[in-house]
Amino acid sequence: MSKRPYVYVTRKMPAKMINILESVAEVGMWESEETPVPREILLEEANKADGLFTVLADQIDEELFQAAPNLKVVANLAVGFDNIDVQAATKRGIAVCNTPDILTDTTADLAFSLVLMVGRRLAEAVECVKTGNWTSWSPFFMAGADVHHKTIGIVGMGSIGEAVAKRALGFQMNVIYHNRNRKIETEKALDVSYRSFEDLVVESDYIVCLTPLTDATKGMFSKEVFRKMKNTAYFINASRGTVVVEEDLVEALREGEIAGAGLDVFHQEPIDPNHPLLQFPNVVALPHIGSASVETRGAMIVHCCENIAAVLKGETPVSLVNKEIKC
Numbered sequence: 001m002s003k004r005p006y007v008y009v010t011r012k013m014p015a016k017m018i019n020i021l022e023s024v025a026e027v028g029m030w031e032s033e034e035t036p037v038p039r040e041i042l043l044e045e046a047n048k049a050d051g052l053f054t055v056l057a058d059q060i061d062e063e064l065f066q067a068a069p070n071l072k073v074v075a076n077l078a079v080g081f082d083n084i085d086v087q088a089a090t091k092r093g094i095a096v097c098n099t100p101d102i103l104t105d106t107t108a109d110l111a112f113s114l115v116l117m118v119g120r121r122l123a124e125a126v127e128c129v130k131t132g133n134w135t136s137w138s139p140f141f142m143a144g145a146d147v148h149h150k151t152i153g154i155v156g157m158g159s160i161g162e163a164v165a166k167r168a169l170g171f172q173m174n175v176i177y178h179n180r181n182r183k184i185e186t187e188k189a190l191d192v193s194y195r196s197f198e199d200l201v202v203e204s205d206y207i208v209c210l211t212p213l214t215d216a217t218k219g220m221f222s223k224e225v226f227r228k229m230k231n232t233a234y235f236i237n238a239s240r241g242t243v244v245v246e247e248d249l250v251e252a253l254r255e256g257e258i259a260g261a262g263l264d265v266f267h268q269e270p271i272d273p274n275h276p277l278l279q280f281p282n283v284v285a286l287p288h289i290g291s292a293s294v295e296t297r298g299a300m301i302v303h304c305c306e307n308i309a310a311v312l313k314g315e316t317p318v319s320l321v322n323k324e325i326k327c
């Protein structure tokens, strides 16, 4: 009888959500939901594994692939897969899977919440009430910027970008976008118009970044960009931390070149609480929770299991990143 495949899950996941995996493989799991699996344990487990169920904090690179002679599939609990060396996986015929679409609306809700939070100063206002600094009603107390009828510039008009556009249109915003390629069908379906990156930066009252992290997007938001933004404009990042040069964002905030920032992602996660970005009252910082609703995270976990199970059964998984792989 042939040996059952082995799958290692790099975070503790609810047993009932991974039972699909148990029907096709022996399953090993890291013991903690919060602490990342130590690198040496990940390498040891990868050495035995036919499949890996990973999260963003795991670096799945050449070193790991070299240590994993039987590996056939890596399923990442995210739509982004910048923590995985996809080229190295493809070279070895290893399938890389992600979780697109399932998390689109949940992440768009969060990204649009950041627009409202920075514009209307919601985090500052909540803090003010809780700390007893609400002294009286006064004409400009906690007055922020309007969101309705303003111009929102979406950089990266993919699934989440489009879902943010729909939310913005509900607030009667003027929606402009920049994308790697122009999307005529989207322009027709939604009332949105294309701009060059430079024009979008100059025109927007709120810029929302929703690109993947790639060589082309790394450091895309730098001091030159912040200087061109209106000084009444807000920058929102729900993509990946390194699309922004953080020191340049700090300088732009310090110099008043922009009005504020809403950030769900950072270079270093978790960000150091003493980081200069966190000292500005007009910065709203969240702990990378774009897709973090109970419903969506549950659906993402099940989807990862289905992708792994498909590969182990010799089928093509639904969310295959490296489509050139034969499963």
Ligand SMILES: NC(=O)c1ccc[n+]([C@@H]2O[C@H](COP(=O)([O-])OP(=O)(O)OC[C@H]3O[C@@H](n4cnc5c(N)ncnc54)[C@H](O)[C@@H]3O)[C@@H](O)[C@H]2O)c1
Binding pocket: 079, 080, 081, 100, 101, 103, 104, 107, 155, 156, 157, 158, 159, 160, 161, 178, 179, 180, 181, 210, 211, 212, 213, 214, 216, 217, 238, 239, 240, 264, 265, 288, 289, 290, 291
């Ligand atoms: N904060 C969070 O928790 C969270 C949650 C989900 C996704 N994300 C991030 O959001 C990204 C987008 O997710 P999605 O599902 O919308 O992906 P998607 O692939 O549907 O959309 C990405 C869009 O960005 C465009 N793009 C790529 N490179 C570009 C460039 N150089 N300039 C302009 N546009 C470019 C693509 O053409 C595409 O339209 C993910 O890759 C991930 O990094 C973050």
Ligand SMILES: O=C(O)[C@H](O)CO
Binding pocket: 056, 077, 078, 079, 080, 081, 103, 290, 291
């Ligand atoms: O890329 C993603 O999906 C997020 O960062 C986590 O949901």
